[in-house]
Amino acid sequence: EVQLVESGGDLVQPGGSLRLSCAASGFTFSRYELNWVRQAPGKGLEWLSYISTSGSNTYYADSVRGRFTISRDNAKNSLYLQMHSLRAEDTALYYCAREEKMASDAFDLWGQGTVVTVSS
C-alpha cells in the first residue's frame, strides 16, 4: 500500500526538542520531494519545510527557520523533522506530504499526522 506514516509526536515542555519521523512505503521514496505541513487546533494548513530528492536542497517557513531541520534517509525510506526550542505556538498536528512533479507539484499523498503538544 502506498502510504506515509508519521510518528514521534509527544507532549514536550517549552524550549524542548522533538524529532518527528515519516515512514514511506509502496512507492520509490527517493524519487519524490517531500514536505512537512502542520495544522494548529481549529486552524488552517501551514507549510513548514521542503526537501529535495537527494536532501541537498531544503527550505523552511520563517516561523520555524533556525529551529527546525528537515532531513531524509533514502535507504530507510524515511523523512525526519528535528525540532528545537519548541514554543506553545508549535502545538499542532504535523503531516508529511509527498510532492508530485507530474501534478504541478501538488501534495498528492499525506500521512495521517502526529500530534505535538508544547506545554508546561
Added chain:
Amino acid sequence: DIQMTQSPSSLSASVGDRVTITCRASQSISSYLNWYQQKPGKAPKVLIYGASSLQSGVPSRFSGSGSGTDFTLTISSLQPEDSATYYCQQSYSTPRTFGQGTKVEIK
C-alpha cells in the same frame, strides 16, 4: 512570499446547489494552483492540481479554473459528502503557501 486569499471563509448551501470558491494570489502563479479537501479528523486530499486538472478518483462535479492570480473551485452539484473545508495552495514557489480555507456546510 506569495499570499493566498480565499473567499468566502465559509458557506452554507443545499444539496444540488452549484458552489463556487475563489482564491487569489498576491502575484502571478501561472497555473500552479492546487485545491485540497479536508474532512474533520482526516488529512487533506488533493482534488485539483495545475488549476484545472482533476486528480484521479475525484468526482467530476469538482472543477477548477483560472490562471495568473485568480482561481475558482466549483462544485457543480453539491452532495452531502462534500461537507468539508477546502484549501487552495500555490506550488509556483517556496514557501508553498495555503489559503486560509473555506468551510462548506450543507443546509
